[in-house]
Amino acid sequence: MTEAEWLTCQTPRKMIRALGTKLFGRRHTLFLTGIVQSLAEHLSPTARSLVALHEQFAEREIETAAYREQLAALDAADCQTLDRPLPVSPAELAAHNVDVSIFNILQALKSYQSNNSLRASLEYGTLAAVNATPECLRPQARKDFQSHACDLLRELFPPLSREYVVQPDFVGGGLLMPDGTTFRVPEFARNIALGVQRDQAFDRLPILADALEDAHCPDRPLLDHLRHGTNHRRGCWALDLVLGRG
Known part of the structure; x- marks a missing residue:
């Protein structure tokens, strides 16, 4: 991917494919937390705490034992957010789908890092952004989310043709x-x-x-x-x- 293509790309899957194995480790985590944070107004306090915890661990600001202990407690609390009556109205169903999508990305943060988990998290993030939007605005919400994901990748990586x-x-x-x-x-x-x-x-x-x-x-x-x-x-x-x- 040329520098011009990198700077203008609006398809995150293309950028992820071009990055190959570069998008692993710390930046893999920071990309996924960035995806979750783009849905900030829909995050529960537990989800916010999970994002902060994963970032602290990625940045080596917390010891492994403390990370695992806090993760177990927060993960249990996060699971409880989905333990509620099944949605009935279209609005309730949309809100439920947003919560499920965010939950799935948070689960990906603690799983084996792979391009499959990146692609799945992108899809979950897109679904959350779409479901959080009135139906008439959903095509634009999809585009906006994809654009944000590309900007996030450009924040984490310079153009691939420029090697530092x-x-x-x-x-x-x-x-x-x-x-x-x-x-x-x-x-x-x-x-x-x-x-x-x-x-x-x-x-x-x-x-x-x-x-x-x-x-x-x-x-x-x-x-x-x-x-x-x-x-x-x-x-x-x-x-x-x-x-x-x-």
Whole structure:
């Protein structure tokens, strides 16, 4: 997939297919939590807690034992949200289908990571977005959800034709840019990035871009993403690179 195709694609399945095995591990989790969070107004408190827990574990902010203990308790509570009388009216049925779709994505978050689970979660997310919308607006709701999923992938990954490499300290460190040059992130810029990550203060990313530009960072797409990217979240590819996370 070319850079132009990546930046304009509106079909998340194509992007997932192009990513191949890159969309596993931490970013697999962050993509699925991003899908769930796009349905924020329909999430129960338990679902919100589950999303936060999965993200904390993906970011290594919580120990495995504590994660498993909290997951078991929250998972049991989440199952209870579906334990209610069967819906009768069309509105009740639609709301029930939204809850079931969200539940299925949350289940995928704790299952074996695969492209099948990604595709299934995309379908569940689409169904939730559609069922949460009046019937006359459902075609647009489907398009909007697919567009959001593509934007989420663009937040987690740079264009696939642009390869960045975080170099280990034993070869001098720094970022190997797509043009073959090496850029070493200065300490003051790294401290800004650490603050953004710690506080989840993504509105500071343009400040980080200015700091990198002042340090003569040569990569315009990276700077542009920090300045103009929308819907920034955990896993932002440009922030990850500055922090030394490949």
